Amino acid sequence: MAPIGVNRxxxxxxxxxxxxxxxxxxxxxxxxxxxxxxxxxxxxxxASVSPGQRAWMMTDTYRPRLQPGxxxxxxxxxxxxxxxxxxxxPGDIVDGDFGWQDYAVVxxxxxxxxxxxxxxxxxxxxxxxxxxxxxxxxxxxARPRPGETVVVSGAGGATGCVAVQLAKLAGCRVxxxxxxxxxxxxxxxxxxxxxxxxxKSGDLDGQLQAACPEGIDVYFDNTGGExxxxxxxxxxxxxxxxxxxxxxxYNQDDWGEGPRGVPGVLVAxxxxxxxxxxxxxxxxxxxxESGFLELLRSGKLKAPVQTVDGLxxxxxxxxxxxxxxxxxxxxxxxxxPRQPR
Amino acid sequence: MAPIGVNRxxxxxxxxxxxxxxxxxxxxxxxxxxxxxxxxxxxxxxASVSPGQRAWMMTDTYRPRLQPGxxxxxxxxxxxxxxxxxxxxPGDIVDGDFGWQDYAVVxxxxxxxxxxxxxxxxxxxxxxxxxxxxxxxxxxxARPRPGETVVVSGAGGATGCVAVQLAKLAGCRVxxxxxxxxxxxxxxxxxxxxxxxxxKSGDLDGQLQAACPEGIDVYFDNTGGExxxxxxxxxxxxxxxxxxxxxxxYNQDDWGEGPRGVPGVLVAxxxxxxxxxxxxxxxxxxxxESGFLELLRSGKLKAPVQTVDGLxxxxxxxxxxxxxxxxxxxxxxxxxPRQPR
Numbered sequence: 001m002a003p004i005g006v007n008r009x010x011x012x013x014x015x016x017x018x019x020x021x022x023x024x025x026x027x028x029x030x031x032x033x034x035x036x037x038x039x040x041x042x043x044x045x046x047a048s049v050s051p052g053q054r055a056w057m058m059t060d061t062y063r064p065r066l067q068p069g070x071x072x073x074x075x076x077x078x079x080x081x082x083x084x085x086x087x088x089x090p091g092d093i094v095d096g097d098f099g100w101q102d103y104a105v106v107x108x109x110x111x112x113x114x115x116x117x118x119x120x121x122x123x124x125x126x127x128x129x130x131x132x133x134x135x136x137x138x139x140x141x142a143r144p145r146p147g148e149t150v151v152v153s154g155a156g157g158a159t160g161c162v163a164v165q166l167a168k169l170a171g172c173r174v175x176x177x178x179x180x181x182x183x184x185x186x187x188x189x190x191x192x193x194x195x196x197x198x199x200k201s202g203d204l205d206g207q208l209q210a211a212c213p214e215g216i217d218v219y220f221d222n223t224g225g226e227x228x229x230x231x232x233x234x235x236x237x238x239x240x241x242x243x244x245x246x247x248x249x250y251n252q253d254d255w256g257e258g259p260r261g262v263p264g265v266l267v268a269x270x271x272x273x274x275x276x277x278x279x280x281x282x283x284x285x286x287x288x289e290s291g292f293l294e295l296l297r298s299g300k301l302k303a304p305v306q307t308v309d310g311l312x313x314x315x316x317x318x319x320x321x322x323x324x325x326x327x328x329x330x331x332x333x334x335x336x337p338r339q340p341r
Numbered sequence: 342m343a344p345i346g347v348n349r350x351x352x353x354x355x356x357x358x359x360x361x362x363x364x365x366x367x368x369x370x371x372x373x374x375x376x377x378x379x380x381x382x383x384x385x386x387x388a389s390v391s392p393g394q395r396a397w398m399m400t401d402t403y404r405p406r407l408q409p410g411x412x413x414x415x416x417x418x419x420x421x422x423x424x425x426x427x428x429x430x431p432g433d434i435v436d437g438d439f440g441w442q443d444y445a446v447v448x449x450x451x452x453x454x455x456x457x458x459x460x461x462x463x464x465x466x467x468x469x470x471x472x473x474x475x476x477x478x479x480x481x482x483a484r485p486r487p488g489e490t491v492v493v494s495g496a497g498g499a500t501g502c503v504a505v506q507l508a509k510l511a512g513c514r515v516x517x518x519x520x521x522x523x524x525x526x527x528x529x530x531x532x533x534x535x536x537x538x539x540x541k542s543g544d545l546d547g548q549l550q551a552a553c554p555e556g557i558d559v560y561f562d563n564t565g566g567e568x569x570x571x572x573x574x575x576x577x578x579x580x581x582x583x584x585x586x587x588x589x590x591y592n593q594d595d596w597g598e599g600p601r602g603v604p605g606v607l608v609a610x611x612x613x614x615x616x617x618x619x620x621x622x623x624x625x626x627x628x629x630e631s632g633f634l635e636l637l638r639s640g641k642l643k644a645p646v647q648t649v650d651g652l653x654x655x656x657x658x659x660x661x662x663x664x665x666x667x668x669x670x671x672x673x674x675x676x677x678p679r680q681p682r
Contacts, residue, residue: 061608061609224603228604243604243608246605257598258603261599262565265616267616268396268403270617272613273613273614273615274614
């Protein structure tokens with residue numbers, strides 16, 4: 001918790017040359033900002049930690065590259081403390097890009113009010129952009145059919161663990177790629193994957209072959225790199241790859257070589273490989289999230305969350321995430337709501 | 342010309358470790374085959390030479406890998422000499438996979454009768470699979486809109502030079518990538534490209550930037566490799582890549598590393614990269630070829646062909662093609678039709 005009247009901010013200090021470390025961030029304490037006319041002052045409750053943050057540090061993506069000196073960018077959930085906008089009242093729960101800090105002043109158009117009475121653990125992952133990304137990649141981009149084999153990499157991550165569950169609900173055979181036997185066991189036993197592949201085992205190809213005896217029809221790619229190349233090699237004709245992210249590239253200064261065999265393997269097998277960004281599909285979000293909420297309430301969909309307490313631990317949470325030490329959505333708990341909801 | 346009663350065959354002798362050479366083929370003379378019941382004996386008029394042949398030698402593609410000892414596979418045009426099938430009569434022009442040889446015995450279902458009175462130079466390229474591939478890649482896969490910038494690599498090749506012309510007819514700005522200034526000049530002056538890029542110039546990135554001031558919306562990829570990576574780096578959001586072939590990979594035993602930046606660049610720019618094989622689209626072929634025939638007759642579409650005389654020169658023609666020494670469709674003239682058409 002921040003002292004009263006103080007806003008703690010994690011400043012993005014310098015661009016990593018290699019892996020992200022705590023030295024790339026610096027905490028600063030500044031005075032509480034004030035809301036101007038039409039603005040909102042919000043208190044951050046939960047800060048999101050996601051692999052995309054590494055990409056934002058390194059390069060222009062769907063957003064301009066982060067510049068040293070800026071508050072570290074981060075989606076999150078916040079509570080309205082002061083509203084100078086007619087549409088909002090104190091206590092409203094909103095989400096938006098608040099950054100790693102205790103308080104933010106934002107324009108109403110930059111936030112979204114969330115329905116009251118829903119656990120923050122649901123709102124931050126499954127009912128936020130990471131869960132929505134699982135829907136978009138699977139159903140807007142890859143479009144698996146029942147009975148097809150769907151492989152998800154980064155399956156233990158926020159998006160991956162939703163993609164695994166959605167593909168299973170859609171009647172597919174689901175193979176989850178994650179690091180370590182324990183994470184694989186969790187994906188099979190708790191989240192319903194038909195099989196797990198441990199990419200750290202040293203026998204990715206062999207495990208993939210054993211787990212996908214009928215080849216691979218759809219690949220939800222969160223990693224890129226060697227895993228992508230290995231999956232392409234096992235893919236069936238007319239396979240589809242939804243490129244959601246490439247966490248294998250995020251910890252490199254230069255994105256490096258692409259997956260072996262591209263584009264020859266795409267031609268021979270008529271594979272469609274398609275990158276997507278959730279922001280292009282936001283018109284579908286309300287319907288998708290209503291559906292997710294029903295699935296969560298009925299217990300058919302789980303919302304795995306890993307919580308790190310305290311804004312001061314946000315950089316370490318990102319480092320842990322990039323090293324694959326999370327199960328489900330990684331979130332930093334910054335504060336508790338003051339207002340009853 | 343073959344001696345009477347003799348069938349010359351180019352045998353695929355051994356798998357290349359590096360570039361294709363004449364030593365990978367061996368000519369054999371065998372007796373004229375005879376047509377069994379229901380079969381056709383055909384005399385090859387034109388043998389096609391195409392980059393795909395290199396791929397067939399190296400690996401399983403949409404067809405099983407060629408085995409040493411087999412007649413070198415090749416599409417071509419042939420004249421029916423003897424028909425033991427009701428639907429065909431001597432003198433019919435047919436196309437099919439006859440291989441590099443003077444005569445072949447084939448099943449009627451494996452050939453297609455071509456309309457009489459059309460120049461062989463049209464039938465072998467624009468009105469065959471290479472021309473059809475230009476249609477499929479552009480209009481079934483990439484789907485450019487008028488005003489968009491379309492880049493075609495391997496633009497001097499059989500498929501590329503049709504893709505350039507079709508994209509231009511569709512109202513796009515067309516940039517042709519080919520090797521050498523002379524080929525580029527030909528593509529601009531004779532085939533209507535708006536600009537040409539010489540990938541051998543040593544300044545691919547700079548030339549591409551100059552030729553595509555508004556970025557690239559659609560890429561018709563015949564090469565893969567560094568050209569693909571350079572185009573992806575200049576591509577606009579929502580760009581589409583039709584992966585038709587990867588000639589840069591054909592002269593390698595191992596397909597090697599993929600294009601730099603994949604899949605990260607696909608995600609950031611929402612790029613769709615899609616391999617295709619013409620055989621999946623054959624239901625559209627009659628309509629497409631009728632349209633092409635009208636365009637050819639009206640002079641709006643040209644059918645560039647490079648003819649090599651004599652079956653004995655087929656291996657060298659393939660070597661020349663793989664080194665980029667062709668303009669348009671490379672064909673080997675094996676014999677002239679005996680029957681009036």
